[in-house]
Amino acid sequence: MSESTKYFLPEDRMPKAWYNLAADLPTPLPPALHPGTGQPIGPADLAPIFPNAVIEQEVSTERWIEIPEPVREVYRLWRPSPLIRARRLEQALGTPAKIFFKYEGVSPAGSHKPNTAVPQAFYNKQEGVKRLSTETGAGQWGSSLAFAGSLFGLEVEVYMVKVSYNQKPYRRALMETYGATCIASPSTLTQAGRDILARHPDSNGSLGIAISEAVEVAASRDDTKYALGSVLNHVCLHQTIIGEEAMMQMEMAGESPDVVIACTGGGSNFAGLAFPYVRENLKGAKVRIVGVEPASCPTLTKGLYAYDFGDTGKLTPMVKMHTLGATFMPPGSHSGGLRYHGMAPMVSHVMELGLMEARSYHQTECFAAAVQFARAEGIVPAPESSHAVKAAIAEALRCKEEGKAETILFNLSGHGHFDMQAYTDYFSGKLIDPQFDQQALAAALEELPKAG
Numbered sequence: 001m002s003e004s005t006k007y008f009l010p011e012d013r014m015p016k017a018w019y020n021l022a023a024d025l026p027t028p029l030p031p032a033l034h035p036g037t038g039q040p041i042g043p044a045d046l047a048p049i050f051p052n053a054v055i056e057q058e059v060s061t062e063r064w065i066e067i068p069e070p071v072r073e074v075y076r077l078w079r080p081s082p083l084i085r086a087r088r089l090e091q092a093l094g095t096p097a098k099i100f101f102k103y104e105g106v107s108p109a110g111s112h113k114p115n116t117a118v119p120q121a122f123y124n125k126q127e128g129v130k131r132l133s134t135e136t137g138a139g140q141w142g143s144s145l146a147f148a149g150s151l152f153g154l155e156v157e158v159y160m161v162k163v164s165y166n167q168k169p170y171r172r173a174l175m176e177t178y179g180a181t182c183i184a185s186p187s188t189l190t191q192a193g194r195d196i197l198a199r200h201p202d203s204n205g206s207l208g209i210a211i212s213e214a215v216e217v218a219a220s221r222d223d224t225k226y227a228l229g230s231v232l233n234h235v236c237l238h239q240t241i242i243g244e245e246a247m248m249q250m251e252m253a254g255e256s257p258d259v260v261i262a263c264t265g266g267g268s269n270f271a272g273l274a275f276p277y278v279r280e281n282l283k284g285a286k287v288r289i290v291g292v293e294p295a296s297c298p299t300l301t302k303g304l305y306a307y308d309f310g311d312t313g314k315l316t317p318m319v320k321m322h323t324l325g326a327t328f329m330p331p332g333s334h335s336g337g338l339r340y341h342g343m344a345p346m347v348s349h350v351m352e353l354g355l356m357e358a359r360s361y362h363q364t365e366c367f368a369a370a371v372q373f374a375r376a377e378g379i380v381p382a383p384e385s386s387h388a389v390k391a392a393i394a395e396a397l398r399c400k401e402e403g404k405a406e407t408i409l410f411n412l413s414g415h416g417h418f419d420m421q422a423y424t425d426y427f428s429g430k431l432i433d434p435q436f437d438q439q440a441l442a443a444a445l446e447e448l449p450k451a452g
């Protein structure tokens with residue numbers, strides 16, 4: 001067995017294609033429906049907000065989709081990302097388990113999000129688009145699209161959820177460094193924002209509201225298209241480079257995982273690491289696949305599998321997914337990227353097919369796990385990623401109890417260098433674990449569209 005700590009793939013072994021799970025699903029995904037007619041949407045319905053290449057990928061059932069060379073060239077700035085064996089964490093826990101993590105924090109923006117920002121910017125540029133609008137939660141996605149826009153000469157306008165805008169001023173500075181504009185959402189610049197502010201003047205914002213604002217801007221301007229950082233099929237597709245690399249690196253380590261773990265906000269970093277393993281499971285492998293979400297926004301564990309809107313303003317197509325209801329307002333937390341009412345339709349489908357497990361944790365237990373991880377391995381996890389860290393530690397402790405030397409692989413989707421206020425709040429005892437509001441859930445589910 002290898003004694004190495006880090007496993008690096010050479011640049012020339014970086015995957016040349018993304019993996020599309022749609023090709024291997026035993027039953028196809030339910031179609032997306034038009035928000036007005038309730039009928040399945042076609043490419044023409046999406047054309048005002050997305051470039052054609054992205055729309056084609058959204059509905060493709062091709063197993064492998066080639067990564068264009070200009071995208072690979074940008075990926076080479078930080079990819080292939082390292083696979084790391086967390087030997088010191090294993091020792092600290094006294095577990096017989098082997099813990100590996102794929103580290104996506106080495107990207108310029110500090111997370112997995114540039115894996116899709118770069119191709120999305122590339123395809124838009126290729127089709128003559130001048131501006132991109134988008135939303136961001138914690139700011140990881142906004143910084144990633146700002147970075148990608150700067151490389152391809154596109155203007156980028158980012159609507160940032162207000163609670164995070166106030167908590168993470170340096171994320172805004174990073175977006176501006178890359179040349180983007182960052183606006184606190186809800187804002188008065190859009191009808192969707194003004195409507196929310198009329199009803200909730202003190203609104204903290206949510207990803208659902210910020211998406212409404214960004215989609216409205218794209219739909220109302222000819223020079224602007226919209227880019228989404230998670231949830232949609234093409235985003236999950238672009239992220240599969242994580243799992244494809246990880247598989248080769250696990251082979252270099254002479255191991256294969258018994259458990260694969262990732263946090264789930266909209267589902268994209270989970271899809272990225274897990275879908276290649278779902279493919280292997282469909283061929284007979286037996287890897288446990290675990291998605292981890294916040295107890296304050298427990299989409300997979302408490303949501304309903306139903307058609308719903310992707311945004312609060314009900315402008316987007318309806319998709320079948322695990323949802324807490326588009327009007328559900330998750331409490332403010334430091335994991336802004338996990339505060340989304342829905343889940344990727346593809347991840348939801350995988351869950352319905354029984355191909356994955358899901359669990360939820362409170363934020364303080366995740367911070368405790370992140371601190372333990374940082375003190376053993378040195379890397380300070382993003383609050384979102386700390387959910388995966390918590391689950392990996394829980395699995396390693398289970399192995400200790402059961403005396404099993406299992407192999408655990410998790411995705412460390414980003415670093416927390418812009419999230420240190422969250423750690424400060426944790427150390428000063430200011431972080432609370434809000435009780436999940438069942439009544440608010442019931443009220444939001446009442447408003448689900450009567451589709452499907």
Ligand SMILES: Cc1ncc(COP(=O)(O)O)c(C=O)c1O
Nearest residue numbers: 140230265266267268269337414
């Ligand atoms: C570091 C990090 N991890 C995870 C997520 C959750 O998103 P997704 O579920 O799409 O990977 C985010 C979202 O902003 C993030 O910034």
